[in-house]
Amino acid sequence: MIVTTTKGDMDESLLEKREGVVNNENEYTTWVEYWLEGELVHRSAHVALKKMPPIVAEAASLT
Amino acid sequence: MANTQAMCTSFLGEVLTATHNFGVAPIRAATTADTFKAALYLASATINASTTVYSATGEVSGTGYSAGGVTVTNATAPASTNTSTTAGTAYWTPSASITYTTVTLTTAFDTVFIYNSTQSNKAVSVHTFGSQTITAGTFTLTMPANTTAAALLRIATT
Numbered sequence: 339m340i341v342t343t344t345k346g347d348m349d350e351s352l353l354e355k356r357e358g359v360v361n362n363e364n365e366y367t368t369w370v371e372y373w374l375e376g377e378l379v380h381r382s383a384h385v386a387l388k389k390m391p392p393i394v395a396e397a398a399s400l401t
Numbered sequence: 402m403a404n405t406q407a408m409c410t411s412f413l414g415e416v417l418t419a420t421h422n423f424g425v426a427p428i429r430a431a432t433t434a435d436t437f438k439a440a441l442y443l444a445s446a447t448i449n450a451s452t453t454v455y456s457a458t459g460e461v462s463g464t465g466y467s468a469g470g471v472t473v474t475n476a477t478a479p480a481s482t483n484t485s486t487t488a489g490t491a492y493w494t495p496s497a498s499i500t501y502t503t504v505t506l507t508t509a510f511d512t513v514f515i516y517n518s519t520q521s522n523k524a525v526s527v528h529t530f531g532s533q534t535i536t537a538g539t540f541t542l543t544m545p546a547n548t549t550a551a552a553l554l555r556i557a558t559t
Contacts, residue, residue, distance in 0.1 A: 342503060344537045365530045370538075382538030385530045389545050392490065392555035397408040 410489025414481030440470030
């Protein structure tokens with residue numbers, strides 16, 4: 339697989355790949371990094387937003 | 402039969418489509434949906450409920466990122482659903498993920514700000530997430546399900 343990096347497009351096999359996941363009540367995030375000789379040359383992230391609290395509307399009582 | 406005090410759920414949905422005007426509203430040039438945009442903000446910025454309009458202050462900058470962010474895909478109109486005689490929810494979610502392709506954003510960011518670029522860049526909502534940086538890569542925000550329980554924007558009576 340070809341990876342876009344700060345050094346130009348490179349084959350994945352030439353790079354060190356690191357991945358991670360964050361999962362909490364607000365988001366589910368995955369990220370991937372590619373390193374070349376100790377230098378970060380690519381990092382992408384994918385954040386899936388979870389629901390927000392709704393805005394609450396109310397009709398006032400007249401009594 | 403009996404009457405029940407309630408905010409009408411249809412009204413909640415119509416708030417999202419600017420059907421009602423209790424004050425002075427902008428004159429619309431068209432009846433089509435407005436254009437909404439999504440801008441990213443640094444973790445050090447101050448974007449919150451008091452934000453009224455888009456500003457470049459505190460916005461991310463870097464290769465491949467244009468100030469103001471990207472246009473939000475809006476192919477699905479707002480909807481509203483009654484859950485009882487007293488409660489209902491109006492809701493809307495962008496119809497596609499928000500994607501910043503091949504960008505380099507080296508300063509940590511943690512916020513996406515949705516605003517209405519048709520109506521003078523007026524604020525809509527602020528969504529935060531864990532701090533990120535991007536290096537020659539893609540940042541994608543996947544939207545929640547467009548339902549009464551999970552939609553990105555929900556106005557609800559309980």
